[in-house]
Amino acid sequence: MTQKIDIEILKNYSREDLINLIQKLQQDLVKSQQNNEDIELLLETITDFSTGLENEIHSRNKEMSSYIEKVKLVTKAAIAVKEGTFEENHLDEVACRDDPLGTLAQIFQDMVRNLKARETQLADAKAQLEAVLNAVPGTISWISMEGFYIGVNQHLAKTLNLSPENFVGKELNFLKSSPEFSEFISEFIESSENSKTAEIPIYINGEQCYYLIVVQRYNDGTALVSVGIDITERRKAQKDLELERNAFARFVPSEYLEFLGRENIVNIQLGDHVSREVSILFSDIRSFTTIAESMTPQEIFNFVNNYLGAVSPVIRNYNGFIMKYIGDSIMAAFPKCPNDALNAGIAHIDRLNEYNRGRKRAGYIPISIGIGLHIGHIMLGIVGESQRFQGDALSDSVNLAARIESLTKIYGINMLISDSVFNNLENPQNYHIYFLDRVTVKGRKEAINLYQVLDAEDEKTIDFKLKTQTEFNLALEFYQQGKWNQAQDYFQKVLNINEVDKTALLYLKRIEILKTTIDPHNWDAVWHFNHK
Amino acid sequence: MQEIKGEDYIVIYNPETESISFQGELTLGGPSEYQPIKDLLEQVVESETSAVTLDLLKLEFLNSSGISMLSKFMLKVKNEKNIKVTILGSNDVPWQSKSIKNFKRLLPSAELKID
Numbered sequence: 001m002t003q004k005i006d007i008e009i010l011k012n013y014s015r016e017d018l019i020n021l022i023q024k025l026q027q028d029l030v031k032s033q034q035n036n037e038d039i040e041l042l043l044e045t046i047t048d049f050s051t052g053l054e055n056e057i058h059s060r061n062k063e064m065s066s067y068i069e070k071v072k073l074v075t076k077a078a079i080a081v082k083e084g085t086f087e088e089n090h091l092d093e094v095a096c097r098d099d100p101l102g103t104l105a106q107i108f109q110d111m112v113r114n115l116k117a118r119e120t121q122l123a124d125a126k127a128q129l130e131a132v133l134n135a136v137p138g139t140i141s142w143i144s145m146e147g148f149y150i151g152v153n154q155h156l157a158k159t160l161n162l163s164p165e166n167f168v169g170k171e172l173n174f175l176k177s178s179p180e181f182s183e184f185i186s187e188f189i190e191s192s193e194n195s196k197t198a199e200i201p202i203y204i205n206g207e208q209c210y211y212l213i214v215v216q217r218y219n220d221g222t223a224l225v226s227v228g229i230d231i232t233e234r235r236k237a238q239k240d241l242e243l244e245r246n247a248f249a250r251f252v253p254s255e256y257l258e259f260l261g262r263e264n265i266v267n268i269q270l271g272d273h274v275s276r277e278v279s280i281l282f283s284d285i286r287s288f289t290t291i292a293e294s295m296t297p298q299e300i301f302n303f304v305n306n307y308l309g310a311v312s313p314v315i316r317n318y319n320g321f322i323m324k325y326i327g328d329s330i331m332a333a334f335p336k337c338p339n340d341a342l343n344a345g346i347a348h349i350d351r352l353n354e355y356n357r358g359r360k361r362a363g364y365i366p367i368s369i370g371i372g373l374h375i376g377h378i379m380l381g382i383v384g385e386s387q388r389f390q391g392d393a394l395s396d397s398v399n400l401a402a403r404i405e406s407l408t409k410i411y412g413i414n415m416l417i418s419d420s421v422f423n424n425l426e427n428p429q430n431y432h433i434y435f436l437d438r439v440t441v442k443g444r445k446e447a448i449n450l451y452q453v454l455d456a457e458d459e460k461t462i463d464f465k466l467k468t469q470t471e472f473n474l475a476l477e478f479y480q481q482g483k484w485n486q487a488q489d490y491f492q493k494v495l496n497i498n499e500v501d502k503t504a505l506l507y508l509k510r511i512e513i514l515k516t517t518i519d520p521h522n523w524d525a526v527w528h529f530n531h532k
Numbered sequence: 533m534q535e536i537k538g539e540d541y542i543v544i545y546n547p548e549t550e551s552i553s554f555q556g557e558l559t560l561g562g563p564s565e566y567q568p569i570k571d572l573l574e575q576v577v578e579s580e581t582s583a584v585t586l587d588l589l590k591l592e593f594l595n596s597s598g599i600s601m602l603s604k605f606m607l608k609v610k611n612e613k614n615i616k617v618t619i620l621g622s623n624d625v626p627w628q629s630k631s632i633k634n635f636k637r638l639l640p641s642a643e644l645k646i647d
């Protein structure tokens with residue numbers, strides 16, 4: 001580099017020195033300019049080079065940051081999916097890339113598309129199921145094993161004036177509408193059964209309803225579903241039917257149906273019948289028509305019902321049943337044994353005596369009755385026409401029992417039994433039964449023996465009967481042998497002791513007739529009654 | 533109002549505010565590519581104005597060639613004109629935080645306004 005030039009020194013320079021100096025300075029300047037150009041060139045070269053490098057780095061950086069932006073988009077999309085706000089086109093600008101990130105975005109879009117489709121399908125299926133469950137005219141509830149509602153269908157909620165959401169997570173009996181239901185469910189949960197059914201009362205709007213509940217486990221037994229159907233109406237109908245049947249039962253006793261081999265009145269058909277051997281009891285109020293004459297129809301009804309109400313229970317007490325009432329008469333059957341019929345007859349009289357004491361106290365005249373017992377085949381069945389039928393016993397035996405009953409009036413006693421009853425009694429020695437007569441009744445050829453049951457008479461009658469026993473038996477013996485006079489003597493002796501002994505009087509009258517009509521040698525000791 | 537626009541950048545000259553605004557990314561290849569901008573700068577300098585503002589606030593990136601161009605502009609002003617130059621810059625832009633103060637070294641009269 002050129003030294004600094006001192007101007008004062010230059011004043012002493014010669015012309016030649018100056019020229020030399022200028023020449024040197026010129027050379028220096030050229031050199032310096034050359035240097036300057038070199039440095040500028042160097043700067044240009046380096047700037048060029050670094051510019052290229054910078055631009056490349058910058059563009060790569062840009063590319064990288066745009067890549068990172070796209071990755072951020074995918075991440076954002078993932079968050080959107082989680083939050084349910086994802087739209088398919090969110091990733092369009094990434095999915096169009098022709099690189100692994102683009103492929104990732106495409107896969108992601110596909111996945112989300114599938115997921116959404118499935119979600120929609122699932123929602124559709126759920127909506128469909130809900131629609132079905134809500135259309136079902138029954139209650140449905142899903143219950144956890146801990147005894148809480150998981151959910152209920154519209155119908156159940158509506159029935160209790162709530163919405164289905166009100167039930168979710170609530171305890172079973174949170175409405176206190178049916179402790180029975182909660183109890184049923186907890187029993188079921190504790191049991192190992194897979195399903196269970198019960199009729200359960202539930203209070204709805206203050207009214208007791210009944211639901212048929214079917215409960216079943218699901219989801220591998222981790223929860224249960226309960227389905228209910230309102231059976232309140234059905235139960236009511238059933239109850240009404242039962243009441244109706246009970247009402248019918250008073251007209252047609254259950255023993256009657258049993259007898260016919262029918263379970264209930266509904267099954268009864270006209271013509272149903274059964275034939276069996278039974279003991280028949282026939283009882284009748286004596287001179288009922290005379291008593292009834294002084295009464296109004298209402299009084300007659302009251303009287304008859306009063307009387308029947310007082311005496312009928314004894315029939316049932318001795319295993320019998322009333323086949324029918326005919327006015328004031330009772331026709332009863334005892335299927336088991338004749339002792340039942342006999343005991344019922346004796347109790348019948350006892351009950352009547354009691355009833356009469358009541359009548360006497362109330363100022364009414366006591367009534368007397370007759371009872372006839374007989375054993376025979378009866379045809380028990382339903383008669384009438386299809387719109388109106390009733391039970392009836394059609395049988396000769398029934399007629400005979402009625403005839404026997406009507407004879408009690410003639411002999412002046414309370415109860416008469418036929419030999420069929422007497423011969424079939426168990427332990428007849430336990431009763432006081434005496435032979436009375438051998439007869440045929442009107443309409444029948446076969447002779448039967450008739451017996452008096454003293455147990456059914458009052459004390460006074462029993463007293464007289466025992467006192468006249470010997471005379472009466474002798475009289476009967478003579479009568480049977482056709483020894484009319486002796487027989488008359490002894491019957492008279494009976495009357496001497498008991499002047500109102502109707503049987504003795506009857507025999508005396510009969511012998512008067514026999515004396516003129518029957519040859520004692522042809523006498524078979526059978527009296528033929530020709531009146532009813 | 534004059535402007536030069538590239539793919540990633542725009543340079544706007546507003547005579548009223550006497551300002552030249554650089555925006556975007558200047559990644560041009562070399563002096564020849566920078567020539568139009570250089571011409572604009574020189575034209576402004578020649579136009580008898582007494583002050584000019586270089587607004588670099590929105591200039592995100594500037595490569596070496598760009599810096600070279602601006603540096604030469606500073607030298608030219610220093611050597612040839614009596615113009616008041618104001619430079620607006622931002623520390624948020626990486627290249628500016630390092631390089632803007634160098635302009636003042638080239639042109640001590642310049643005023644730097646850096647956010």
